[in-house]
Amino acid sequence: MHILHVVGARxxxxxxxxxxxxxxxxxxxxxxxxxxxxxxxxNMSDVFFEQxxxxxxxxxxxxxxxxHARQTxxxxxxxxxxxxxxxxxxxxxxxxxxxxxxxxxxxxKLQIPVGxxxxxxxxxxRSMPEEINRLVTDQLSDLxxxxxxDGDENLRREGVAEKKIHRVGNVxxxxxxxxxxxxxxxxxxxxxxxxxxxxLHRPSNVDDLPWLRTLLLALAxxxxxxxxxxxxxxxxxxxxxxxxxxALSLHFMDPQPYLSFLALQRDASVVIxxxxxxxxxxxxxxxxxxTLRDNTERPITLTLGTNVLVxxxxxxxxxxxxxxxxxxxxxxxxxxxxxxxxxxxxxKIILSAA
Ligand code: UD1
Numbered sequence: 001m002h003i004l005h006v007v008g009a010r011x012x013x014x015x016x017x018x019x020x021x022x023x024x025x026x027x028x029x030x031x032x033x034x035x036x037x038x039x040x041x042x043n044m045s046d047v048f049f050e051q052x053x054x055x056x057x058x059x060x061x062x063x064x065x066x067x068h069a070r071q072t073x074x075x076x077x078x079x080x081x082x083x084x085x086x087x088x089x090x091x092x093x094x095x096x097x098x099x100x101x102x103x104x105x106x107x108x109k110l111q112i113p114v115g116x117x118x119x120x121x122x123x124x125x126r127s128m129p130e131e132i133n134r135l136v137t138d139q140l141s142d143l144x145x146x147x148x149x150d151g152d153e154n155l156r157r158e159g160v161a162e163k164k165i166h167r168v169g170n171v172x173x174x175x176x177x178x179x180x181x182x183x184x185x186x187x188x189x190x191x192x193x194x195x196x197x198x199x200l201h202r203p204s205n206v207d208d209l210p211w212l213r214t215l216l217l218a219l220a221x222x223x224x225x226x227x228x229x230x231x232x233x234x235x236x237x238x239x240x241x242x243x244x245x246x247a248l249s250l251h252f253m254d255p256q257p258y259l260s261f262l263a264l265q266r267d268a269s270v271v272i273x274x275x276x277x278x279x280x281x282x283x284x285x286x287x288x289x290x291t292l293r294d295n296t297e298r299p300i301t302l303t304l305g306t307n308v309l310v311x312x313x314x315x316x317x318x319x320x321x322x323x324x325x326x327x328x329x330x331x332x333x334x335x336x337x338x339x340x341x342x343x344x345x346x347x348k349i350i351l352s353a354a
Contacts, residue, residue: 001354002030004088006079007057008038008099010048011172011277014258015094015117017052018174018343023350034082036075036099037062041234047257052175068098068129075102083110090115090350093137096130096276096297101137108140117171117346119144120151121276121297128204130276134297143353145346147171147280148300148335168345169337172277173284177340179262187263188253192227195251196321197268201233204312205274205292211312213243215292218314219272220248222321226269231256270324272317279307286332288324290317304335 003023007016016033023029035057039045049056061078063071075098083091083106091107092115093100100116107114116137123131138144138155146152147170155165198219200206205215219228228250232240256264262281265271271282271289279298282289283305294311301307310316337345 001028001090001351002032002086002088003350004032004034004083004086004091006034006036006091006093006099006103008036008063008075009095009097010039010044010255011275012094012097012099013045013048013052013054014175014277015171016092017054018171018178019092019117019346020054022343022347024347027351028354029351032059032086032088033057034079034103035060036079036102037064038071038075038097038099040064041255043255043257044234051179051258072098072102075099076106079103079106080110083107083112088112089354090143092117093141094118096121096133096137098129098133101133104137104140113142114140115143115145115346115350116141117145118147120146120153120155120165122154123295123297125295128202131297143349145171145342145349147337147342148298150299166345166349167337168349169339169342170280170335171342171346172280173338174340174343175258176262176281176284179259180266183259183262183266186257186259187267188256188260191229191251191264194269195227195229195267196222197264197271197273198228198230198250199233199271199273199275199278200236200292202274202293203235206233206236206239209239209243212239214314216240216243216248216250218317219250222318223250226321226325227251229253229264229268231261231264270321272321279305280338282306283335284332284338286330288327288330290320290324292317300335304333306330306332 005016063074090113093103094117144165145168230250231253274292279301283301289307290310
């Protein structure tokens with residue numbers, strides 16, 4: 001059985017690594033890793049392959065950054081050749097980035113079965129490009145691997161056949177469970193003992209410059225009581241530079257490799273973010289998470305995890321940051337199937353269908 005994985009952007013790498021390992025090589029399985037090149041900086045891509053123990057991609061389409069239409073189209077054109085050459089038995093796509101939907105579209109036209117890892121998540125917010133990517137990818141996929149029961153329900157509501165839906169749990173947590181013991185040694189030095197860890201990259205937060213300015217000033221206020229540690233995504237770096245914000249006293253740093261970032265999350269007093277994956281990781285770690293969005297496609301992190309939606313409201317962010325500091329560390333609540341074994345369940349389903 002020839003399985004082809006498609007990855008492109010940073011959050012894909014931690015999802016593909018455990019699935020690739022669980023499928024193994026041998027027992028009649030051959031695997032090919034295709035990187036679209038959507039993310040290309042060393043610290044957004046290569047360093048993740050190294051730390052996650054994944055061999056370098058077999059194919060790199062090198063598409064780079066562009067508008068959504070151009071990037072998606074270039075991935076499709078490059079990937080069509082790869083599929084025609086390799087004729088895989090199954091293509092696995094991950095998450096909700098442009099590389100995910102582009103690959104699923106190519107496969108559906110060439111009638112190659114597609115498995116979507118992290119299927120069924122819905123925010124209900126179609127202004128986010130990721131929501132469109134999720135909706136389309138799930139309609140085109142043959143195997144839908146969901147992380148939680150809400151995913152199954154969303155898919156049923158959209159008419160996806162029951163036999164395609166497989167609730168397997170969260171593969172990103174597989175990687176976290178595996179890497180957590182090693183992360184302490186990679187923690188960046190020179191940090192204060194207590195800090196808020198901040199990340200921002202969603203267009204709704206960083207492309208709206210007046211709002212970004214308000215947010216940065218609110219974070220500078222917070223920094224006076226609780227130091228703010230802020231690894232800056234390339235998109236965000238460009239936007240902050242265009243604001244010419246003067247000397248903001250936040251602790252800015254470059255995007256971090258997987259292990260140092262995991263250590264930063266583990267030891268944070270609070271995380272403030274618009275990332276999807278971090279809502280999940282903080283829930284597993286029991287670290288309070290304030291999400292700078294009005295909605296989430298990961299509602300289980302609100303009900304069972306540590307996530308609170310603070311929207312675009314800096315006063316709410318300030319209050320919630322105070323509350324979580326007063327409350328102290330939380331004992332994490334186990335989320336069903338977020339147990340480090342999701343990829344094994346995926347491999348079992350794929351191999352038993354072979
Ligand atoms: C993409 C995903 C988003 C995911 C995020 C994780 C889509 C629609 N968005 O958003 O879902 O949460 O990745 O990071 O697929 N850039 C670099 N170096 C890189 C990559 C990007 O400098 O290695 C810069 C480019 O100027 C680019 C900008 O960052 O224009 C944004 O990159 P892009 O891949 O378009 O989207 P992300 O914001 O990273």
